[in-house]
Amino acid sequence: MKSKLAKFVLAMILLAALGNTTAAGTQVTQLQLYRDQGIDQTDQARGRQLWYSVVDGRGCTSCHGNNPAATGKHAKTGKTIEPMALSVSPARYQDGKKLEKWFLRNCKWTLGRQCSLQEKADLLTWLANQ
Ligand code: HEC
Numbered sequence: 001m002k003s004k005l006a007k008f009v010l011a012m013i014l015l016a017a018l019g020n021t022t023a024a025g026t027q028v029t030q031l032q033l034y035r036d037q038g039i040d041q042t043d044q045a046r047g048r049q050l051w052y053s054v055v056d057g058r059g060c061t062s063c064h065g066n067n068p069a070a071t072g073k074h075a076k077t078g079k080t081i082e083p084m085a086l087s088v089s090p091a092r093y094q095d096g097k098k099l100e101k102w103f104l105r106n107c108k109w110t111l112g113r114q115c116s117l118q119e120k121a122d123l124l125t126w127l128a129n130q
Contacts, residue, residue, distance in 0.1 A: 027128075028086075028093045028094075028124060028128045029094070029096065030093060030096050030099050030124060031121065031124055031125065031128070033096065034117055034120065034121040034124070035121075037117060038117070039117055039118055039121045042121045042122055042124075042125040043122050043125070044122070044125050044126045044129060045126075046119075046122040047119075047121075047122035047123040047124070047125050047126030047127070048126045050115075050119055050122065050123055051068075051123060051126060051127075055110065055111050055112065056112075058075075058109065058110045058111075059110060060106065060110055062075040062110070063075050063081055063106075064081060064084050065081075068083060068084040068085040068127060068130040069083050069085040069087065069088050069130060070083055071083055072084070084127050084130065085127070085130035086127065086128045086129070086130060087130060092127075093124060093127070093128060099124075103115055103120050103123075107119075
Protein backbone atom coordinates (compact mmCIF):
# COMPACT_ATOMS: atom_id res chain seq x y z
CA MET A 1 0.00 0.00 0.00
CA LYS A 2 2.70 2.40 1.05
CA SER A 3 4.67 2.01 -2.16
CA LYS A 4 1.51 2.46 -4.22
CA LEU A 5 0.88 5.75 -2.51
CA ALA A 6 4.48 6.78 -3.02
CA LYS A 7 4.20 5.96 -6.72
CA PHE A 8 1.01 7.93 -6.98
CA VAL A 9 2.57 10.97 -5.31
CA LEU A 10 5.61 10.70 -7.58
CA ALA A 11 3.38 10.50 -10.65
CA MET A 12 1.52 13.62 -9.54
CA ILE A 13 4.78 15.51 -9.03
CA LEU A 14 6.00 14.46 -12.47
CA LEU A 15 2.72 15.48 -14.08
CA ALA A 16 2.88 18.87 -12.39
CA ALA A 17 6.46 19.35 -13.62
CA LEU A 18 5.49 18.38 -17.17
CA GLY A 19 2.55 20.75 -17.07
CA ASN A 20 4.90 23.56 -16.15
CA THR A 21 7.27 23.04 -19.04
CA THR A 22 4.42 22.98 -21.54
CA ALA A 23 2.95 26.15 -20.12
CA ALA A 24 6.31 27.90 -20.32
CA GLY A 25 6.95 26.70 -23.88
CA THR A 26 6.29 28.87 -26.91
CA GLN A 27 3.57 28.29 -29.47
CA VAL A 28 6.18 26.98 -31.91
CA THR A 29 6.35 23.23 -31.29
CA GLN A 30 9.47 22.87 -33.40
CA LEU A 31 11.46 24.93 -30.90
CA GLN A 32 10.53 22.41 -28.24
CA LEU A 33 11.68 19.62 -30.57
CA TYR A 34 15.05 21.35 -30.99
CA ARG A 35 15.33 21.57 -27.21
CA ASP A 36 14.51 17.88 -26.96
CA GLN A 37 17.43 17.25 -29.33
CA GLY A 38 19.84 19.02 -27.00
CA ILE A 39 19.57 22.73 -27.76
CA ASP A 40 19.42 24.30 -24.31
CA GLN A 41 19.87 27.92 -25.28
CA THR A 42 18.57 29.94 -28.17
CA ASP A 43 19.83 33.38 -29.05
CA GLN A 44 17.60 35.79 -30.97
CA ALA A 45 20.49 38.16 -31.69
CA ARG A 46 22.48 35.34 -33.25
CA GLY A 47 19.45 34.32 -35.31
CA ARG A 48 19.00 37.90 -36.50
CA GLN A 49 22.67 38.17 -37.42
CA LEU A 50 22.50 35.02 -39.53
CA TRP A 51 19.26 36.16 -41.15
CA TYR A 52 20.88 39.41 -42.29
CA SER A 53 24.28 37.99 -43.20
CA VAL A 54 25.18 37.90 -46.88
CA VAL A 55 27.40 35.22 -48.42
CA ASP A 56 28.52 35.71 -52.03
CA GLY A 57 25.69 38.14 -52.60
CA ARG A 58 23.06 35.80 -51.14
CA GLY A 59 21.14 36.17 -47.90
CA CYS A 60 17.81 35.15 -46.40
CA THR A 61 16.68 38.66 -47.27
CA SER A 62 17.31 38.01 -51.00
CA CYS A 63 13.84 36.46 -51.09
CA HIS A 64 12.23 37.31 -47.76
CA GLY A 65 13.12 41.01 -47.92
CA ASN A 66 14.66 43.31 -45.34
CA ASN A 67 11.57 43.59 -43.19
CA PRO A 68 10.29 40.23 -41.87
CA ALA A 69 6.90 41.81 -41.25
CA ALA A 70 6.55 42.70 -44.93
CA THR A 71 5.91 40.60 -48.03
CA GLY A 72 8.99 39.16 -49.73
CA LYS A 73 9.80 38.51 -53.36
CA HIS A 74 11.58 35.40 -54.61
CA ALA A 75 14.99 36.36 -56.02
CA LYS A 76 14.68 34.00 -58.98
CA THR A 77 11.00 33.54 -59.75
CA GLY A 78 9.77 36.94 -58.59
CA LYS A 79 6.91 35.22 -56.76
CA THR A 80 5.43 36.88 -53.70
CA ILE A 81 6.34 35.37 -50.33
CA GLU A 82 4.11 36.02 -47.34
CA PRO A 83 5.75 37.85 -44.39
CA MET A 84 7.94 35.74 -42.11
CA ALA A 85 7.12 37.54 -38.86
CA LEU A 86 4.88 35.32 -36.76
CA SER A 87 3.00 38.38 -35.51
CA VAL A 88 1.74 39.06 -39.06
CA SER A 89 1.67 35.48 -40.35
CA PRO A 90 0.37 33.38 -37.43
CA ALA A 91 0.08 30.28 -39.64
CA ARG A 92 3.85 30.09 -40.00
CA TYR A 93 6.19 27.61 -38.27
CA GLN A 94 3.41 25.21 -37.24
CA ASP A 95 4.36 22.43 -39.64
CA GLY A 96 7.65 20.77 -38.73
CA LYS A 97 8.02 19.04 -42.10
CA LYS A 98 7.54 22.25 -44.04
CA LEU A 99 9.99 24.04 -41.75
CA GLU A 100 12.74 21.47 -42.17
CA LYS A 101 12.20 21.30 -45.93
CA TRP A 102 12.66 25.04 -46.34
CA PHE A 103 15.47 25.35 -43.80
CA LEU A 104 17.35 22.71 -45.77
CA ARG A 105 16.69 24.21 -49.16
CA ASN A 106 17.19 27.84 -48.16
CA CYS A 107 20.30 27.34 -46.03
CA LYS A 108 21.91 25.45 -48.92
CA TRP A 109 20.95 28.09 -51.50
CA THR A 110 21.96 30.99 -49.27
CA LEU A 111 24.94 29.75 -47.27
CA GLY A 112 26.05 26.87 -49.46
CA ARG A 113 25.56 24.42 -46.61
CA GLN A 114 22.96 23.08 -44.22
CA CYS A 115 22.15 25.06 -41.08
CA SER A 116 23.05 23.42 -37.80
CA LEU A 117 20.41 22.60 -35.21
CA GLN A 118 21.62 25.55 -33.15
CA GLU A 119 21.36 27.92 -36.12
CA LYS A 120 17.85 26.74 -36.94
CA ALA A 121 16.81 27.16 -33.32
CA ASP A 122 18.28 30.69 -33.22
CA LEU A 123 16.71 31.68 -36.54
CA LEU A 124 13.33 30.31 -35.51
CA THR A 125 13.46 32.05 -32.14
CA TRP A 126 14.17 35.33 -33.85
CA LEU A 127 11.50 34.89 -36.55
CA ALA A 128 8.88 33.77 -34.04
CA ASN A 129 9.45 36.94 -32.04
CA GLN A 130 9.01 39.32 -34.96
C1 HEC B 1 15.73 31.79 -53.11
C2 HEC B 1 14.68 32.36 -52.27
C3 HEC B 1 14.76 32.16 -50.78
C4 HEC B 1 15.82 32.44 -49.95
C5 HEC B 1 17.16 33.04 -50.31
C6 HEC B 1 15.41 32.07 -48.62
N1 HEC B 1 14.14 31.61 -48.63
FE1 HEC B 1 13.09 30.90 -47.04
N2 HEC B 1 11.52 30.46 -48.26
C7 HEC B 1 11.46 30.69 -49.61
C8 HEC B 1 10.21 30.18 -50.15
C9 HEC B 1 9.75 30.24 -51.59
C10 HEC B 1 9.51 29.62 -49.06
C11 HEC B 1 8.16 28.89 -49.09
C12 HEC B 1 7.01 29.79 -49.28
C13 HEC B 1 6.44 30.30 -48.00
O1 HEC B 1 6.55 29.65 -46.96
O2 HEC B 1 5.84 31.39 -48.03
C14 HEC B 1 10.37 29.81 -47.90
C15 HEC B 1 10.04 29.37 -46.63
C16 HEC B 1 10.88 29.46 -45.54
C17 HEC B 1 10.58 28.91 -44.24
C18 HEC B 1 9.31 28.14 -43.85
C19 HEC B 1 8.37 29.02 -43.11
C20 HEC B 1 7.13 28.31 -42.60
O3 HEC B 1 6.05 28.83 -42.84
O4 HEC B 1 7.25 27.27 -41.97
C21 HEC B 1 11.65 29.18 -43.44
C22 HEC B 1 11.82 28.82 -41.98
C23 HEC B 1 12.60 29.90 -44.23
N3 HEC B 1 12.11 30.06 -45.50
C24 HEC B 1 13.81 30.36 -43.76
C25 HEC B 1 14.80 30.90 -44.56
C26 HEC B 1 16.12 31.22 -44.07
C27 HEC B 1 16.62 30.99 -42.65
C28 HEC B 1 16.82 31.74 -45.11
C29 HEC B 1 18.26 32.14 -45.14
C30 HEC B 1 19.23 31.17 -44.69
C31 HEC B 1 15.90 31.73 -46.25
N4 HEC B 1 14.69 31.23 -45.87
C32 HEC B 1 16.24 32.17 -47.51
C33 HEC B 1 12.42 31.30 -50.38
C34 HEC B 1 13.68 31.66 -49.93
